[in-house]
Amino acid sequence: MHDKETSVEVLLVEDSPGDVRLTREAFRDTNPAIRLHVANDGVEALAFLRQEGGNADAPRPALILLDLNMPRMDGRQLLAHIKEDEILKTIPTVILTTSEAESDIVKSYQLRANCYLNKPVELDAFENLVKSINDFWLATATLPPQQS
Amino acid sequence: MPLQVLLVEDSPGDLRLTQEAFRDVNPFIELHIASDGVEAMAFLRKQGRYLHAPRPDLVLLDLNLPKMDGREVLAFIKEDAGLKTIPTVILTSSEAESDVVKSYQLQANCYLSKPMHFEAFHSLVKSINDFWLTRVKLPQQRKGNDKGENRPLAGGAIMKAIGGNGMPIQVLLVEDSPGDVRLTQEAFRDANQSILLHVAADGVEAMAFLRREGAHAQAPRPDLILLDLNLPKMDGREVLAHIKENDNLKTIPTVILTTSDAESDIVKSYELQANCYLTKPVQLDAFEGLVKSINDFWLTKVKLPQQEQGG
Numbered sequence: 001m002h003d004k005e006t007s008v009e010v011l012l013v014e015d016s017p018g019d020v021r022l023t024r025e026a027f028r029d030t031n032p033a034i035r036l037h038v039a040n041d042g043v044e045a046l047a048f049l050r051q052e053g054g055n056a057d058a059p060r061p062a063l064i065l066l067d068l069n070m071p072r073m074d075g076r077q078l079l080a081h082i083k084e085d086e087i088l089k090t091i092p093t094v095i096l097t098t099s100e101a102e103s104d105i106v107k108s109y110q111l112r113a114n115c116y117l118n119k120p121v122e123l124d125a126f127e128n129l130v131k132s133i134n135d136f137w138l139a140t141a142t143l144p145p146q147q148s
Numbered sequence: 149m150p151l152q153v154l155l156v157e158d159s160p161g162d163l164r165l166t167q168e169a170f171r172d173v174n175p176f177i178e179l180h181i182a183s184d185g186v187e188a189m190a191f192l193r194k195q196g197r198y199l200h201a202p203r204p205d206l207v208l209l210d211l212n213l214p215k216m217d218g219r220e221v222l223a224f225i226k227e228d229a230g231l232k233t234i235p236t237v238i239l240t241s242s243e244a245e246s247d248v249v250k251s252y253q254l255q256a257n258c259y260l261s262k263p264m265h266f267e268a269f270h271s272l273v274k275s276i277n278d279f280w281l282t283r284v285k286l287p288q289q290r291k292g293n294d295k296g297e298n299r300p301l302a303g304g305a306i307m308k309a310i311g312g313n314g315m316p317i318q319v320l321l322v323e324d325s326p327g328d329v330r331l332t333q334e335a336f337r338d339a340n341q342s343i344l345l346h347v348a349a350d351g352v353e354a355m356a357f358l359r360r361e362g363a364h365a366q367a368p369r370p371d372l373i374l375l376d377l378n379l380p381k382m383d384g385r386e387v388l389a390h391i392k393e394n395d396n397l398k399t400i401p402t403v404i405l406t407t408s409d410a411e412s413d414i415v416k417s418y419e420l421q422a423n424c425y426l427t428k429p430v431q432l433d434a435f436e437g438l439v440k441s442i443n444d445f446w447l448t449k450v451k452l453p454q455q456e457q458g459g
Contacts, residue, residue: 083255090252100285100366109233109287112226114257116285118366125365129283136279140272142259144252145245 007035008138011061013045013078014038014096015070019119023065026130031138037061042073046081049088061091062143065133066113068097068104076107083112090144092137149333150176150326151281154204156188156221157181157239158213162262166208169273174281175326175349180204185216189224192231204234205286208276209256211240211247219250226255233287235280282363316344317447320370322354322387323347323405324379328428332374335439340447346370351382355390358397370400372446375422377406377413385416392421401446 010027014020020038027034037058039045047053049061064082068075075095082088092114097104100118108116117133120126137143153170157163163181170177180201182188188209191198207225211218218238225231235257240247243261251259260276263269280286319336323329329347336343346367348354354375357364373391377384384404391397401423406413409427417425426442429435 089255090249092252092258105285106233106287109235112232112255115235115280116287117283118285120365122360122365125360125362128362128365132279132283136275136283137258140260140275140279142243142248142261144249144259 006033008033008063009035009037009059009061010063010065010138011037011039011045011048012065013040013042013070013075014065014067015040016067019067022123022126023130026127027134029127030131030134034134034138035059041070042075042078042081045078046073049082049085049091063133063137064091064093065096066093068095068099068108076111079108079111079113092141092143094133094137096133149202150178150330151206152178152180152202152204153281154180154182154188154191154207156183156185156207156209156213156218158183158210162210165266165269166273169270170277172270173274173277175324176329176347177277177281178202184214185218185221187215188221189216192225192228192234206276206280207234207236208239209236211238211242211251219254222251222254222256235284235286237276237280239276278363316342317372318344318346318368318370319372319374319447320346320348320354320357321374322351322379322384323374323376324349325376328376331432331435332439335436336443338436339440339443343443343447344368350380351384351387353381354387355382358391358394358400373400373402374405374442375402377404377408377417385420388417388420388422403442403446405442 008031012020012023014023024036027036037048039048048055048058051058066075066079075097079093079095082091082093089112095108095113095116096119098119098121105116117129120129155163155166157166163183167179170179180191182191190196191201192204194201209218209221213221218240222236222238225234225236232255238251238256238259239262241262248259260272263272317340321329321332323332333345336345346357348357356362357367358370360367375384375387379387384406388402388404391400391402398421404417404422404425405428407428414425426438429438
């Protein structure tokens with residue numbers, strides 16, 4: 001098996017180590033073909049996406065999962081950068097946050113988030129959500145091709 | 149108000165299939181049809197005969213359409229400050245990479261390929277429902293529409309209004325008939341603006357809501373449950389038994405609201421510790437009167453148990 005052929009690259013932009021851990025475990029259970037890359041803030045994420053700094057070999061993610069509240073560059077700013085960039089804007093970007101504020105929801109769609117999901121507090125519900133992200137985005141939706 | 153979905157599709161066969169699939173997976177969806185791009189734009193812009201068209205919560209858009217094709221419609225939607233936040237999902241038989249890329253460039257929220265086989269098509273519609281209309285937080289209806297703004301909630305419709313003290317009263321309606329759901333929603337809206345009415349279409353969903361399982365992780369604890377007896381999957385008697393056997397849930401007042409006036413149903417309900425039993429009247433005026441009296445009694449007079457009962 002050739003990893004490059006079969007793996008699905010997902011970039012998780014998340015500053016909470018607990019949530020990173022949970023997401024990683026839930027994806028591992030759901031779909032072992034997923035390679036989860038983690039950036040802890042917007043600056044790091046943008047460097048990954050633009051293959052800058054130590055990220056020269058970073059793959060283009062098939063899907064981005066983006067928290068809103070993060071240090072340095074927050075999710076709103078990062079989302080704006082992604083969707084204003086001709087090369088990056090076609091990558092489906094899913095907001096995954098604990099915020100239920102209507103203003104955050106509207107703002108995210110205005111900034112062209114592909115969809116907005118609330119992070120549930122309970123473990124089972126969280127695992128369930130990761131499963132439905134996988135089932136919908138990585139199994140059902142047609143994603144833009146990797147090379148663009 | 150139910151979730152509003154606009155399907156832009158010119159093939160009558162696909163139209164029919166989509167309608168039937170949605171009816172099966174979520175009867176609370178109101179599906180609107182536009183058969184070409186011009187009609188879709190008229191609907192979205194409330195022009196001509198679409199003057200009173202609702203703002204859709206989701207648009208399902210075919211790419212190849214007569215008059216104005218899906219790419220143009222998509223471009224119009226995503227360039228329009230008022231419309232661009234409406235999630236727009238491409239649903240097309242085209243698998244051309246150029247269409248996929250172009251759609252995402254035009255800011256389609258997602259691209260789905262229409263499968264050929266009936267069962268695969270049905271399961272695709274189900275996954276649209278499960279994901280977009282259940283999981284995803286949709287943007288709120290824009291202000292300027294009528295006041296009864298609808299907020300999506302897993303598997304059902306929800307009516308939102310905040311009371312004077314800022315705390316809405318949470319009511320769970322367990323009812324499978326869309327007509328009765330609609331009537332109850334409207335009657336409550338008229339009777340009391342601070343009620344937040346949640347709807348579960350069967351017993352299984354009601355229990356998931358009450359136990360905050362699956363898509364209902366964020367569900368509030370209802371102050372009052374209105375429970376029909378005859379429901380698909382798990383009927384009202386079983387739901388009632390489950391509620392009243394659960395230490396956490398049993399303090400929630402549970403009112404049976406049913407068309408049955410069989411003595412056996414009445415007795416059985418009280419045996420199972422229903423808090424009260426009401427017969428649904430057939431006539432509209434009487435139905436509204438009943439909802440009003442539920443409000444006046446249960447939500448006004450009765451001291452309800454504390455919200456955070458036992459965690």
